[in-house]
Amino acid sequence: MSWEKSSKTQPRVVKLLKNSIKKQRLAHAYIFEGAHGTGKMAVAAVLAKTFLCRNTEDENPCENCTNCRRITSGNHPDVHVISPEGQSIKIDQIRGLQKEFAYSGMESSKKVYIVEHADKMTVQAANSLLKFLEEPGADTIAILLTEQVHSLLETIRSRAQTLSFSPLPPQGILEKLLEEDIPKPIAALAASLTSDYAEALEICREEWFAQARAKVIQLTEELRLRPDYCLVVLQDQYLSFFKEKEQLRLALNLLLIWYRDLLSIHLSQSEKVVFFDQLQALEQQALQMSQRKTGEALQAILTAQARIRSNVSPLMVMEQLVLRLREG
Structure with a gap:
């Protein structure tokens, strides 16, 4: 103290x-x-x-x-x-x-x-x-x-x-989470999702959250390496995991953070990357996407979030979003 x-x-x-x-x-x-x-x-x-x-x-x-x-x-x-x-x-x-x-x-x-x-x-x-x-x-x-x-x-x-x-800034929450022996990749992501330390700690302690992070990384990998299979992965593995509306909202938030990381790389601000352990994959994706396309992808995710809040079919929203992201 x-x-x-x-x-x-x-x-x-x-x-x-x-x-x-x-x-x-x-x-x-x-x-x-x-x-x-x-x-x-x-x-x-x-x-x-x-x-x-x-x-x-x-x-x-x-x-x-x-x-x-x-x-x-x-x-x-x-x-x-x-x-x-x-x-x-x-x-x-x-x-x-x-x-x-x-x-x-x-x-x-x-x-x-x-x-x-x-x-x-x-x-x-x-x-x-x-x-x-x-x-x-x-x-x-x-x-x-x-x-x-x-x-x-x-x-x-x-x-x-x-x-x-x-409210604690992300860095403050991150430091407190690390004191609780939370793995840094998980802690960094949780600290970017909420300004409430207690909520961040609760998120980190849910095994489901680590799995959700892995699912989002997998989807971005499919978009980058196997774009033709994205819709198959979406239906077989993604939507079957993010079943509830709140879970899907979280998935979209994680996806939003990923594309913000891409934008940070475009702006030569790698120190701001949240998915820091995925830096190599992000840098490779940034080479394939222009800064303008990254901005359009971010807007597409924000639009998908708004449509989910408006009770549009989650399957329709996610399929259209993946098609938009695949264009990048």
């Missing part, structure tokens, strides 16, 4: 917090709002560590003092984390928190409490927390984490500083 690591994915949030630390103007309560997987809990942990650190330097925690080490290990007695019990955060949990804060700090006078999924507080729990926020301790910081900020009471929102966490 460090500011440096968090600044790679949430530079604006980290800059605001570090400036507040430097000026000794930390708020008594924060709301961290943003999609799941955008690093809210990680930033909350670094903020708690910096707030309690005994030897901060340039707004950075030392990582070596007792407080830093205990927060890293997740067992600091003055950092309290509340999470939903079942489907909600109940009033007894907030009362228990208030009782804890009535005592002096174990390690210092400072205390931090973090409420995960704060939007899941019951009405009674939210009102109880509101009273807590109205009488903040001088050495207390509250951090509320939520994906649904508008579900929080307006009175709670008005008593806290809201920091919005941006």
